[in-house]
Amino acid sequence: MGHFQYRDRALYCEDVPAADLAARYGTPLYVYSQSTLVDNLKRLQEAFAAAEPIICFSIKSNFNTHIAHLMAQHGAGFDVTSGGELFRALRAGGTGDRIVFAGVAKTDAELNYGLDVGVRLFNVESEAELHRLADIAASRGQTARVALRVNPSLPPKTHVKTDTSVRGTKFGLDIETILDAAREVLGKPGVAIAGLHMHLGSPILDTKPYADGAARGVQVIAELRRQGHPIEYLNMGGGFGISYRKHEELPPSAFAAVILPAVRDSGCKLILEPGRFIAGNAGVLLSRVIYTKDSGGRHFVCQDAGMNDLIRPTLYDAFHRIWPVTPPADVPTWPDDCEAEMPGTRATDVVGPVCETGDFFAKDRYLPELSRDDLLAVFSTGAYGMVMSSNYNSRPRAAEVMVHGREHRLIRRRETYEDLIRCEIEV
Ligand SMILES: *Cc1c(COP(=O)(O)O)cnc(C)c1O
Numbered sequence: 170m171g172h173f174q175y176r177d178r179a180l181y182c183e184d185v186p187a188a189d190l191a192a193r194y195g196t197p198l199y200v201y202s203q204s205t206l207v208d209n210l211k212r213l214q215e216a217f218a219a220a221e222p223i224i225c226f227s228i229k230s231n232f233n234t235h236i237a238h239l240m241a242q243h244g245a246g247f248d249v250t251s252g253g254e255l256f257r258a259l260r261a262g263g264t265g266d267r268i269v270f271a272g273v274a275k276t277d278a279e280l281n282y283g284l285d286v287g288v289r290l291f292n293v294e295s296e297a298e299l300h301r302l303a304d305i306a307a308s309r310g311q312t313a314r315v316a317l318r319v320n321p322s323l324p325p326k327t328h329v330k331t332d333t334s335v336r337g338t339k340f341g342l343d344i345e346t347i348l349d350a351a352r353e354v355l356g357k358p359g360v361a362i363a364g365l366h367m368h369l370g371s372p373i374l375d376t377k378p379y380a381d382g383a384a385r386g387v388q389v390i391a392e393l394r395r396q397g398h399p400i401e402y403l404n405m406g407g408g409f410g411i412s413y414r415k416h417e418e419l420p421p422s423a424f425a426a427v428i429l430p431a432v433r434d435s436g437c438k439l440i441l442e443p444g445r446f447i448a449g450n451a452g453v454l455l456s457r458v459i460y461t462k463d464s465g466g467r468h469f470v471c472q473d474a475g476m477n478d479l480i481r482p483t484l485y486d487a488f489h490r491i492w493p494v495t496p497p498a499d500v501p502t503w504p505d506d507c508e509a510e511m512p513g514t515r516a517t518d519v520v521g522p523v524c525e526t527g528d529f530f531a532k533d534r535y536l537p538e539l540s541r542d543d544l545l546a547v548f549s550t551g552a553y554g555m556v557m558s559s560n561y562n563s564r565p566r567a568a569e570v571m572v573h574g575r576e577h578r579l580i581r582r583r584e585t586y587e588d589l590i591r592c593e594i595e596v
Pocket residue numbers: 227229230248250271368370371372406407408409442443444445446552
């Protein structure tokens with residue numbers, strides 16, 4: 170899995186034993202491989218090279234400024250969804266001309282912030298936002314450059330909570346009404362429609378939604394141009410799936426094969442907004458077993474990471490591969506099918522310390538017998554892991570470490586109890 174590999178029955182991140190990182194920085198601990206982050210960005214850059222795309226790393230997938238800085242150093246721009254993400258992208262070395270700004274409820278303050286720093290495109294998600302942005306920009310004597318986000322109305326593709334392009338989600342303008350919205354602002358000062366945007370959902374392990382979305386996009390672009398809007402950009406969003414279970418991810422070339430022809434037909438510049446594809450398999454969450462117990466006919470492993478550190482299993486029914494950092498000799502170090510029963514394992518519920526029945530990472534997972542102090546690795550947690558963490562149950566947030574070759578460095582320190590009350594007014 171990228172640069173996470175077992176050597177002599179011990180998990181390594183690049184050239185550093187994961188157990189050494191847990192001993193040095195404590196658990197729960199997010200560990201990232203710098204080489205995997207950069208490789209994943211490069212795989213996309215190469216697959217789409219023919220279109221000279223602007224690859225805007227979706228900073229919501231992993232917002233640590235060190236990771237964003239790495240992305241900027243290697244040629245990425247940023248997809249931001251809030252003023253806070255815009256702040257992070259700029260702090261990390263991003264520049265406005267490489268930033269696109271999405272979100273269904275951008276406030277006046279956020280629109281002004283985007284205008285202040287000259288974002289390349291506002292991805293506008295409603296008629297009301299289009300007019301509001303036009304008015305604000307005009308009052309500043311500016312013209313906001315806009316990509317209209319279209320909801321291409323495709324069949325369901327992912328979990329109901331992460332599908333963004335079926336009819337009836339809150340995202341974008343309906344494909345049936347987008348042309349009317351565009352016509353209304355033709356020639357209106359303050360706004361110039363320069364692109365078409367879509368983000369279909371995530372994670373997508375199939376090329377068909379992109380083929381269908383792009384085909385609809387090309388038609389809409391032709392209509393917009395007929396109206397007189399000089400469309401320059403086609404933004405196909407993110408959503409490229411990754412391997413959570415086996416080897417289910419598609420190579421970027423498969424997505425490129427259906428997207429590049431549409432880009433060529435449209436004569437547009439291509440923008441992409443990948444997040445998960447870059448960061449997902451570049452991170453693991455390390456945790457330590459505190460207790461094991463048997464109750465109600467089930468076997469529980471209670472470890473020190475919880476739903477406040479990683480909420481995907483309970484929020485999306487998401488699957489993460491979980492395996493010991495140093496597996497015993499009678500089980501494989503990297504079972505090809507990590508859901509199958511095999512000798513030396515037993516059905517286990519991996520749970521955390523939070524006071525919620527929903528605080529689990531896996532149910533009925535076949536794992537070797539574990540005992541106190543054993544370390545577990547929860548794989549594919551580099552995207553939508555730390556960014557969705559919280560202080561629920563007054564648990565300080567985990568630390569984050571970046572590994573590069575033999576080097577490792579803290580990129581976010583573990584929170585302390587004092588941090589928990591830092592923003593509260595003193596009693
Ligand atoms: C979340 C999001 C992305 C990134 O999705 P990934 O699955 O992480 O690639 C891109 N664009 C928009 C508008 C998003 O909301």
